[in-house]
Amino acid sequence: MTPMVKAEGVHKSFGAVQVLKGIDLEVAPREVFCLIGPSGSGKSTFLRCINHLEKINSGRLSVDGELVGYRQKGDKLYELRDREVAEKRRDIGMVFQRFNLFPHMTALENVIEAPVQVKKETKAVARERALKLLDRVGLADKAGNYPSQLSGGQQQRVAIARALAMEPKLMLFDEPTSALDPELVGDVLDVMRGLAEDGMTMIVVTHEMGFAREVGDSVVFMDDGVVVESGNPRDVLTNPQHERTKSFLSKVL
Amino acid sequence: MTTKIDKVGPVDSPPPAPENLKAIPVRHYGRWVSAVIAIALLVTLVLAFARGDVDWNAIPEYFFDSEVLRGVRNTVWITILSMALGVALGIILAVMRLSKNPVTSSIAWGYIWFFRGTPVYVQLLVWFNLGLVFNYINLGPIYKDEWSDFMTPFLAALLGLGLNEAAYMAEICRAGLQAVDEGQTEASHALGMSHAKTLRRVVLPQAMRVIVPPTGNEFINMLKTTSLVIAVQYWDLLQATTNVGQSTGATAEMLFLAAAWYLILTSVLSVGQYYLERYYARGSSRSLPMTPLQKIRVNLLSGSNRQGGASA
Ligand SMILES: Nc1ncnc2c1ncn2[C@@H]1O[C@H](COP(=O)(O)OP(=O)(O)OP(=O)(O)O)[C@@H](O)[C@H]1O
Ligand SMILES: [Mg+2]
Numbered sequence: 001m002t003p004m005v006k007a008e009g010v011h012k013s014f015g016a017v018q019v020l021k022g023i024d025l026e027v028a029p030r031e032v033f034c035l036i037g038p039s040g041s042g043k044s045t046f047l048r049c050i051n052h053l054e055k056i057n058s059g060r061l062s063v064d065g066e067l068v069g070y071r072q073k074g075d076k077l078y079e080l081r082d083r084e085v086a087e088k089r090r091d092i093g094m095v096f097q098r099f100n101l102f103p104h105m106t107a108l109e110n111v112i113e114a115p116v117q118v119k120k121e122t123k124a125v126a127r128e129r130a131l132k133l134l135d136r137v138g139l140a141d142k143a144g145n146y147p148s149q150l151s152g153g154q155q156q157r158v159a160i161a162r163a164l165a166m167e168p169k170l171m172l173f174d175e176p177t178s179a180l181d182p183e184l185v186g187d188v189l190d191v192m193r194g195l196a197e198d199g200m201t202m203i204v205v206t207h208e209m210g211f212a213r214e215v216g217d218s219v220v221f222m223d224d225g226v227v228v229e230s231g232n233p234r235d236v237l238t239n240p241q242h243e244r245t246k247s248f249l250s251k252v253l
Numbered sequence: 254m255t256t257k258i259d260k261v262g263p264v265d266s267p268p269p270a271p272e273n274l275k276a277i278p279v280r281h282y283g284r285w286v287s288a289v290i291a292i293a294l295l296v297t298l299v300l301a302f303a304r305g306d307v308d309w310n311a312i313p314e315y316f317f318d319s320e321v322l323r324g325v326r327n328t329v330w331i332t333i334l335s336m337a338l339g340v341a342l343g344i345i346l347a348v349m350r351l352s353k354n355p356v357t358s359s360i361a362w363g364y365i366w367f368f369r370g371t372p373v374y375v376q377l378l379v380w381f382n383l384g385l386v387f388n389y390i391n392l393g394p395i396y397k398d399e400w401s402d403f404m405t406p407f408l409a410a411l412l413g414l415g416l417n418e419a420a421y422m423a424e425i426c427r428a429g430l431q432a433v434d435e436g437q438t439e440a441s442h443a444l445g446m447s448h449a450k451t452l453r454r455v456v457l458p459q460a461m462r463v464i465v466p467p468t469g470n471e472f473i474n475m476l477k478t479t480s481l482v483i484a485v486q487y488w489d490l491l492q493a494t495t496n497v498g499q500s501t502g503a504t505a506e507m508l509f510l511a512a513a514w515y516l517i518l519t520s521v522l523s524v525g526q527y528y529l530e531r532y533y534a535r536g537s538s539r540s541l542p543m544t545p546l547q548k549i550r551v552n553l554l555s556g557s558n559r560q561g562g563a564s565a
Contacts, residue, residue, distance in 0.1 A: 051443055082448060090445035100440035104458045104535065114444035117454060146535070159440075166444060 002065040004029045004170055004201045005050060009059035012045055019045045021225035022059065027203060029169075032196045034212040034233065035205045037222035038248055043205045046222070047172050050203070051092045052085050063092065064169060090118060093163030097175040099155040101147040107134060107158045108143040111165045119166070126165070133161040137191050153184030157191055164195075171195065173204040209253055213237050221245045311503040312510045315494075324493025325514055331410050331489060332476045338415030339475075340468065343422025348452070350427055361423065368420035374481050377413035380404065381485040410482040410489075418475060425467045429460035461533040469526030473519050480515075490514055 005027040012020040019042045027033045035043045048054040049061060052069040061068045069085060070077045080088075102110050111130035115121040134140050137157035139150075147155050156176055163171060173192065177185040189211050196202060196215050206212060212219050213233045220230040221240070229236055229245045237253075240246045315321055349361035368376070384400040391397045433456050441451040480491040491511050498507030531544065543551065 053439060053442060086442070086445050086447050088445075089443060092443070094440075094443040096436060096440060098436055100434075100436040102437065102440070102455055102459075113454065114446060117450055118445045162444070 001029065003027060004031070004064055005033075005203065006062050007046075007059065008061075010046070010049065010056050010061050011058040012042070012049060012054060012056050019225055020049070020056070023222075023225075023227055025220060025227060025230065027201065028217075029201050030199045031201055031217045032215050033201075033203045034216040034219040035203065035222060036207070036209070036212065036219060036248075036252075037228075041222045042225045043222055044174050047094075047174050047203065047205055050170075050172060051089050051094060063088070086118075090114075090166050091169050093166060093168035093171040095156070095159050095163055095171065095173045095176045097178050099147070099152070099159045099179070101155055101159055101162070103147050106144050106146055107139060107150065107161075110147070110158055111162045114162070115165050130161070130165055133164050134158070136194070137161050138187065151184060152180045153187045156180065156188050160188070160191055160195075169201065171200055171202045173202065173206070175205050175207065177206070177208060207252060209237055209249075221248065223248070307509075308503055308506055311501065311506040312513070315497055315501075315503075315507065315510060316513075318497060320493050320497060321490070321510070321514075324488060324490040325518075327488050327493075328476070328479050328490040329518065331407070331414065331479050331482065331487065332472070334411055335414035335418055335479070336472055336475050338411065339418025339422045339471070342416070342419035344426050344457075346419060346423035347426035347430055350423060351430060365420045365423055368417050369424075373413065373417045373478060374484060376417050377409065377481060377484050380413045381406070381409040406482070406485045406487040409485040410479070410487040413485065414475065414478065414482070418471065421471060422468065425464055425471070426460070429462075429464035430456060432463045433459045458533075465530055465533050466526070469522070469529065472526070473522050476518055476522065477515060480511075 003026040005025075007023045007025050010020055010023040011018070023042075023046055035046070037043050045054060049056050050063060050068065055069060066088070067077075068088070069080055071080060071084075072078075101107075102113065105113060108127065108130055111133060112121075112123065112126040115126040115129070116123055131140065131143060134143050137160055139154055139157055139161070142150060142154060142158075147158070150158065156179075160176075176192070177188050180188065185208070189208065192202070192204070192211070193215050204211070204216070216233040218231060219233040219236045221228045221236060221242075221244075223244050229240060229242050236245065237249065240249055346361045346364060349357040350365070352358055381404065384404060387400045389397065390400055390403045437455050437459065438451055441455040446454065479489055482489050483492045483495070486492075494507040494511040494514075495504075498504040501507075528544070
């Protein structure tokens with residue numbers, strides 16, 4: 001089975017600063033893959049490389065068997081055009097720490113925007129699915145609200161619905177609950193748990209160790225641009241082998 | 254249950270109702286003095302004009318004169334067209350200025366530098382007098398004509414005002430585009446939207462909130478700046494009233510008339526700007542404030558229910 005995401009020796013630097021120093025990992029289809037690690041370790045950067053919001057400097061990164069951002073012919077790599085990159089991004093949903101909903105659109109308009117503009121669906125079709133998605137994230141009654149009229153937790157759930165509206169095969173979550181008040185975290189995690197149960201492939205950068213343990217199929221601990229330790233969440237989180245993992249976990253748990 | 258627990262303190266007795274305070278308010282004598290002085294000055298001014306040699310009847314007489322009305326129409330028309338040109342070109346220049354391509358961004362920079370650095374009056378004269386440099390305009394097979402036939406007063410006015418405006422609009426648009434959070438572009442790209450779609454559907458509508466208020470000011474300024482097109486012999490409001498003034502001898506009166514028309518037009522624009530700003534503010538605050546009209550309506554409707562509660 002082709003892995004949904006495969007990274008081999010992925011390097012990324014910003015100017016002289018090396019942020020990713022050779023990442024190797026594999027995410028299987030239907031897997032819930034949790035990324036943990038201290039601030040600045042490169043988790044967000046890696047996630048952004050997966051949908052080519054950042055270009056990698058070396059190594060290979062592929063999604064569903066296809067290289068991210070490049071096409072290979074023989075042993076030569078050709079950079080993809082913006083249009084082709086955009087096309088591939090349709091299949092990858094992304095949820096941001098700060099939600100990034102479009103503030104000038106209502107919740108419903110946020111959700112139908114990409115299906116109508118990118119997939120050229122008719123408004124009626126997109127609307128119908130959007131309402132179902134909003135219902136699924138528990139916000140059927142907020143369809144007409146602007147983001148500024150929603151709580152953080154509600155905004156994040158709309159953001160999840162917006163990503164799902166493109167019917168992605170992979171969902172990337174970048175600390176989806178970090179900007180939320182503690183009492184709002186649960187609702188968002190519940191939605192994500194539901195997605196996992198439905199078999200969505202998910203890569204989740206998170207500080208919610210409880211979520212990683214219960215929902216995660218595997219967990220990777222990243223530090224300073226490298227994968228330090230990976231495996232089954234129960235093993236890694238309860239019985240870490242490396243010093244760095246131990247000291248990180250002792251701080252967050 | 255019949256046993257009541259005795260509460261300590263004066264809880265059972267209702268709290269004392271707040272009495273209306275009786276106090277002598279601070280007297281602001283300074284305010285009275287300044288108000289009297291201001292009114293006195295105003296009266297002096299009005300009297301001066303009333304006693305002056307002004308033929309006040311000439312103003313209503315020529316207010317709707319056909320020549321004057323033509324001038325009003327042309328002023329409105331050249332204002333709208335110049336602004337349209339300015340806004341369209343301004344957006345393009347702003348996008349060029351922000352592009353990663355050093356050539357396009359330098360060209361935009363140069364344009365803005367040149368057109369903001371020279372007076373619009375000079376630019377108008379230059380457009381009008383380019384015929385002294387070029388005898389013909391020759392766009393190959395598309396268009397060929399003598400310059401003086403091509404560069405009409407209208408075109409000189411439009412180019413002079415519009416191209417100048419574009420430089421200012423470019424800076425306004427650039428500020429607006431830069432005010433939009435980068436996360437918005439990212440979210441849009443992550444959904445598979447192209448650069449163009451992202452700009453049009455996500456970034457520009459949000460930038461509008463920053464762009465619209467100063468653009469409204471630019472519009473009002475433009476309306477007044479059009480009075481300079483007299484330099485290129487375009488028949489605008491000022492040209493018309495000046496003409497009428499010269500033929501009737503009521504020169505000053507016609508200038509007052511022009512001022513009145515400009516005031517009316519700028520006032521209308523201000524109202525338009527208010528509603529436009531409201532439209533682009535949607536989503537930015539939890540609820541929009543009521544428009545003056547809505548306020549009046551609400552007050553009229555609720556007025557009947559409010560007779561009893563006349564409290565301060
Ligand atoms: N566009 C950029 N330009 C320069 N440096 C960057 C850029 N983006 C990220 N970095 C740097 O890369 C490093 C890793 O950042 P990244 O956001 O991936 O960390 P993270 O693991 O997601 O941290 P956090 O938990 O705080 O979100 C940081 O040191 C950051 O300063
Ligand atoms: Mg991060």
